[in-house]
Amino acid sequence: MLGVGEATSGRASGLRLVALADDRGQQAAANAALGMHGSVLEDHPEIEDLVGAIAARLDDATLRSLNVRLEVDGAAPPQVARQWLAEQGFISAPPPPGPEIATTFDLSGTSFTLGVVGTDEQIVLSEITREALEQAGADVETRPLDVGTAQARDELAAGGIDLYWAYLAPTWVDELGHTLVKDNAEGLFSRVQQEDAANGVLWLPPAAFERGWSIVTTREAADELGISSIAGLDEAPDDSASTLLCSEINDTARGWIDEGYGVEIDSFEVVDDDVEGKVDSGECTFGMMRGSNPWIAALDLVVLRDERHAMPPDRAAISTRPEVAEPHPSLEELIRALGSALTDDTMRTLTRRVVADGEAPTDVARAWLQEAGFVRA
Numbered sequence: 001m002l003g004v005g006e007a008t009s010g011r012a013s014g015l016r017l018v019a020l021a022d023d024r025g026q027q028a029a030a031n032a033a034l035g036m037h038g039s040v041l042e043d044h045p046e047i048e049d050l051v052g053a054i055a056a057r058l059d060d061a062t063l064r065s066l067n068v069r070l071e072v073d074g075a076a077p078p079q080v081a082r083q084w085l086a087e088q089g090f091i092s093a094p095p096p097p098g099p100e101i102a103t104t105f106d107l108s109g110t111s112f113t114l115g116v117v118g119t120d121e122q123i124v125l126s127e128i129t130r131e132a133l134e135q136a137g138a139d140v141e142t143r144p145l146d147v148g149t150a151q152a153r154d155e156l157a158a159g160g161i162d163l164y165w166a167y168l169a170p171t172w173v174d175e176l177g178h179t180l181v182k183d184n185a186e187g188l189f190s191r192v193q194q195e196d197a198a199n200g201v202l203w204l205p206p207a208a209f210e211r212g213w214s215i216v217t218t219r220e221a222a223d224e225l226g227i228s229s230i231a232g233l234d235e236a237p238d239d240s241a242s243t244l245l246c247s248e249i250n251d252t253a254r255g256w257i258d259e260g261y262g263v264e265i266d267s268f269e270v271v272d273d274d275v276e277g278k279v280d281s282g283e284c285t286f287g288m289m290r291g292s293n294p295w296i297a298a299l300d301l302v303v304l305r306d307e308r309h310a311m312p313p314d315r316a317a318i319s320t321r322p323e324v325a326e327p328h329p330s331l332e333e334l335i336r337a338l339g340s341a342l343t344d345d346t347m348r349t350l351t352r353r354v355v356a357d358g359e360a361p362t363d364v365a366r367a368w369l370q371e372a373g374f375v376r377a
Contacts, residue, residue, distance in 0.1 A: 032058075033055075034051050034055075053090075054085075054088075054090065057088055062084075066080055066084060078367075078371050097372065097373020097374075098337055098338075098341050098372045098373045098374040099337055099373075099374070100373065100374065100375070100376055101132055101135040101136050101334065101369075101374050101375060102135050102136070102137075102375070102376070105136040105330040105333060105334045105337075106136065106137060106330055107133060107136040107137045107138040107328060107330050107331060107334070108136075108137030108138070109137070110137070110138045110139070110328055110331075111138060111139040111140070111141070112133060112138055112139075112140050112141070112162045112163060112324070113140075113141045113142075113143055113160070113161045113162045113163075114126060114129060114130055114133070114140055114141070114142050114143070114161065114162070114163055114164065115142075115143050115145045115152050115155060115156070115161035115163070115164030116142050116143065116144050116145060116164070117145045117146070117152060117164065117165070118144060118145065118146070120294070120351050120354050120355050120361075121211075121292060121294075121316075121347070121351050122165055123354070123361045124347075124350050124351050124354060124361050124364060124365060125165045125207075125316060125342075126142065126164075126165060127361045127362050127364070127365035127366075128338060128342075128365040128368065128369065129163075129165070129318070129335075129338070130142060130365075131362075131365050131366055131369055131375075132334060132338055132369065132374065133331075133334070135369070135374070135375055136330065136334055143155070143160070143161055145161075145164065152164050152166065152319070153166075153175060153201075153319075156201065156319060156320070156321065157199075157200065157201075162320060162321070162324045163204075163318050163319065163320035163324060163325075164318070164319055165316050165317070165318060165319075166316070166317060166318075166319040167211060167314055167315070167316055167317075168185075168188050168189055168192050168206065168313070168314055168315050168316075168317060169188065169211075169212065169312060169313070169314035170314075171192055171196070171319075172188065172191065172192050175196075176192070176195055176196065180312040181312065182309060182310075182312065183309075183313065184309060184313060185206065185210065185212075185313040185314075185315045188313050188314075188315070189203065189205075189206050189315060189317065196319075200321060200322070201319055201320075201321065202319075202320050202321055202322045202324075202325055202326075203317050203318070203319055203320075204317060204318040204319075204320060204325065204331070204332050204335045204336070204339075205317065205332070205335060205336040205339055205340075206315035206316060206317035206339060207315060207316045207317065207338075207339035207340075207342040207347070208339060208340055208341070208342055208343050208344075209291070209292050209315070209316070209342050209343055209344045209346065209347040209348075210291040210292070210313065210314070210315065210344055211290055211291055211292045211314040211315060211316060212290070212291055212311050212312055212313045212314040212315075213249070213253070213256075213288055213289070213290065213291070213311045213312070213314075214288070214289060214290070214291035214293075214296075214303045214304070214306070214311065215230050215233070215245070215257075215286055215287070215288055215303070215304040215306070215311075216276070216279060216286065216287050216288075216289060216296060216301040216302060216303050216304070217279060217285060217286045217287070217301065217302055217304070218279060218280060218282075218299075218300075218301060218302070219300055219301070219302050221282075221285055221286075222302040222304075227304065228302070228304060228305060229304055229305040229306075229307060230257060230260070230261055230263070230304045230305065230306050230307075230308075230310060231261050231263070231307070231308075232304070233245075233257065233261070233263045233265065233286065233304075234261070234262075234263045236285065236286070238265065238266050238267050242282055242283055242284060242285050243267050243268070243269045243278075243283065243284045243285070244265055244266070244267035244268065244284075244285050244286060245257075245265050245267065245268050245269075245284065245285070245286045245287070245288065246268075246269045246270075246271050246275050246278050246279070246283075246284035246286070246287045246288070247268070247269070247270055247271070247275065247287070247288035247289075248270075248271065248272075248273070248275050248288065248289055248290075249270070249288065250270055251268070251270070253268075253288050254268055256310045256311060256312070257310060259310065260306075260308045260309070260310025260311075261308060261310060269284065271284075275287040275288065275289050276289060276293065276295035276296070276299055276301065277295075279299075279301060280299045280301070286304075287301075291303065291344060292344070292347050292348060292351070293348065294348050294349075294351035294352035294354075294355045294356060295352070295355075295356070296348050297345070297348040297349050297352040298352045298355070298356040303344075317339075318335050337374075338374070341372050341374075346368075350364055350365075350368055
């Protein structure tokens with residue numbers, strides 16, 4: 001008839017068990033509190049006010065209701081936390097959940113061979129796609145591919161794979177033989193889609209995140225200089241001890257900035273790798289890197305706005321064949337839904353969890369699909 005358990009147990013609440021009041025205080029107190037190193041609090045005293053405001057609203061009933069969602073409903077902890085913080089007004093409301101794959105998209109009886117190009121970003125994208133296709137009822141075989149587009153396109157044409165994630169800009173330049181265009185992402189997608197159709201290649205709707213070149217800096221430097229846009233580079237000191245702009249690519253980078261914003265940069269250096277590290281250390285005030293670089297999230301770097309579209313666009317999109325996709329409209333619909341949810345911040349964070357935090361891509365993909373509402377636990 002009676003049992004001893006945790007007062008905030010979600011499972012107990014789900015079973016409609018009632019916690020008896022301890023009028024005489026016989027049970028030992030077990031209140032939760034946030035611990036941190038004293039130096040951290042000294043450097044950031046505002047943490048105490050923030051945590052205090054949050055803690056004041058986490059009473060027994062609230063914790064029980066949140067734990068019900070975790071322990072009974074099977075919701076993912078980040079999803080539960082974000083929704084509650086939004087309900088309390090601490091953060092903006094999270095985006096609406098994506099459509100549940102298992103009940104919205106029907107690919108039962110189909111099978112696909114998914115090519116996986118061996119970069120961290122591509123592996124994350126491929127794991128998300130594989131899991132989503134299987135949730136829709138498809139059988140999926142994955143096939144590792146070399147980094148780059150040549151082998152993937154050959155395998156696609158020969159029927160060795162049915163689909164893979166490719167990038168629009170390299171396809172436009174390297175495979176279709178054009179120069180980079182100053183167009184928006186939608187325009188570039190339309191160009192690639194139309195021209196590649198003659199080669200028997202069908203492009204599904206691209207993901208939302210921008211992989212094109214971006215200019216980044218530390219949050220401290222952005223605040224100190226008051227710069228949030230590439231246009232603001234004209235106000236940045238170009239004669240300091242650090243290099244103003246470091247880039248992973250050649251001098252073309254300066255030309256784009258000069259052409260788009262009329263900003264001439266004298267202090268410029270091309271580096272082989274680790275642009276993010278040089279920016280984070282202050283060796284370079286600004287850095288040019290891929291917009292989906294996971295170290296932007298890991299190091300909390302700020303991406304400057306490119307309102308004049310000086311940087312050539314690039315997006316990731318599924319490349320397939322008409323005979324693979326056209327008989328199964330749900331395939332395009334599913335890829336469109338996934339792609340629209342893969343924003344800049346989302347993609348950087350997912351890849352960061354693999355590259356910087358050491359999580360397995362499969363676990364990251366599955367957790368995100370649940371957090372985004374595509375998969376119900």
